[in-house]
Amino acid sequence: MIAFGTGTSLEGQVNAPAGGVCVDLHDMNKVLEVHADDLDCVIQPGVTRKALNEHLRDQGVFFPIDPGADASLGGMASTRASGTNAVRYGHHARQRAGAQSRACDGAIITTGTRAKKSSAGYDLTHLFVGAEGTLGIISELTIKLRGIPETIAAAACSFETVRRRLPGDNSRDSDRYSVARIELLNAEQVRACNPIRN
Amino acid sequence: MATTISGNLRRPEPQALAGAIEALAARFGNRLITSQAVREQHAHTTTWLPTQPPDAVVMAQEPPISRTWCGFAPNTASP
Numbered sequence: 001m002i003a004f005g006t007g008t009s010l011e012g013q014v015n016a017p018a019g020g021v022c023v024d025l026h027d028m029n030k031v032l033e034v035h036a037d038d039l040d041c042v043i044q045p046g047v048t049r050k051a052l053n054e055h056l057r058d059q060g061v062f063f064p065i066d067p068g069a070d071a072s073l074g075g076m077a078s079t080r081a082s083g084t085n086a087v088r089y090g091h092h093a094r095q096r097a098g099a100q101s102r103a104c105d106g107a108i109i110t111t112g113t114r115a116k117k118s119s120a121g122y123d124l125t126h127l128f129v130g131a132e133g134t135l136g137i138i139s140e141l142t143i144k145l146r147g148i149p150e151t152i153a154a155a156a157c158s159f160e161t162v163r164r165r166l167p168g169d170n171s172r173d174s175d176r177y178s179v180a181r182i183e184l185l186n187a188e189q190v191r192a193c194n195p196i197r198n
Numbered sequence: 199m200a201t202t203i204s205g206n207l208r209r210p211e212p213q214a215l216a217g218a219i220e221a222l223a224a225r226f227g228n229r230l231i232t233s234q235a236v237r238e239q240h241a242h243t244t245t246w247l248p249t250q251p252p253d254a255v256v257m258a259q260e261p262p263i264s265r266t267w268c269g270f271a272p273n274t275a276s277p
Contacts, residue, residue, distance in 0.1 A: 004240050014240060016251060021222065028259070028260065
């Protein structure tokens with residue numbers, strides 16, 4: 001069985017080299033609970049990143065991970081998605097509080113809780129993050145949210161060479177500048193992007 | 199278990215596959231889709247890898263209905 005969210009992955013996770021049954025989770029797209037004060041929410045796996053942020057936008061919180069595509073959050077968890085916002089907010093493993101998954105024998109496995117801290121036993125939630133459906137299919141997940149920054153600024157910086165040190169390229173500078181998102185383009189990429197933009 | 203995932207990959211016997219599809223169809227009705235177009239759509243991504251479609255696509259719904267599809271795994275040869 002192969003879980004399918006939105007099909008935006010880049011590494012062939014939805015390929016079925018030996019056939020099998022594809023489980024399309026597109027219709028499991030409900031936001032079940034939002035706890036804006038506690039900075040978390042409970043969702044079904046087919047909810048997409050943009051749909052969740054649209055749902056949350058009047059509550060001052062957002063889900064920060066942005067892999068580019070409007071991916072499903074179940075797929076992002078299963079593939080441990082990151083993206084340009086990872087500079088500040090980390091990748092998907094840092095955004096998960098708990099999950100409910102279906103193992104191949106049909107058993108429901110609930111891992112983690114909404115509690116901010118726990119030192120009890122194995123961290124099974126993070127075992128499922130990045131497992132790409134090999135351990136089970138995520139049927140519900142609890143994810144952490146962040147407050148929307150009061151001000152956001154964007155800047156483009158040019159450097160003579162790629163190797164030249166960039167501001168905000170390590171954790172110390174990230175704290176100082178609070179850089180959330182960085183996209184680094186080398187000369188080839190800039191050449192490829194410009195015709196599209198113009 | 200020292201086996202690798204790729205070592206376990208083999209296509210199910212046609213008879214077993216037909217039986218599994220039939221059982222799934224009986225359970226899921228029109229939420230089970232076996233058309234070539236839909237199968238290819240569910241294997242097509244932005245990767246450079248060639249499309250490798252599944253044998254069938256099930257549109258999952260709310261539990262407990264979606265719990266049923268997991269129960270089929272031990273009875274079929276596909277992983």
